[in-house]
Amino acid sequence: MYKCPVCGYKGLEAPPYESGSPSFEICPSCGTEFGYDDAETDHATLRHVWIExxxxxxxxxxxxxxxxxxxxxxxxxxxPSN
Structure with a gap:
């Protein structure tokens, strides 16, 4: 299992990125799709939006x-949780 860099969920089926290529997996915890949601928005901003x-x-x-x-x-x- 792999960890989500946005929310820390430890249950992803694949690494979010491997050799620079996104998995396009969607984290069930925060909903981030790697290679789509984080293409133009960094993980810290996605985390902040999820927390807010x-x-x-x-x-x-x-x-x-x-x-x-x-x-x-x-x-x-x-x-960070803020």
Whole structure:
């Protein structure tokens, strides 16, 4: 499993980028599509937008892990939560 550089979710099927090529996978936690959403907007800005919108679980087809807490996820990934 791989980690989302936007929200710190540790469940991506592929690395967001490998040898400079995006996976085009969508993070179920924050909804970032690598190679699309981050083509013109940096990860810090995408993170800020997600947090400002309430840091809600994005996917309607993938359930969050039991006890999921977005702020704990960010903290464990050593990503800023503001």
């Amino acid at each position: 919108a309430g840091a809600k679980w994005w996917s309607s087809s993938t359930c969050p892990p039991p006890g999921w807490n977005p702020y704990e996820q960010l903290r464990e990934a050593k990503l």
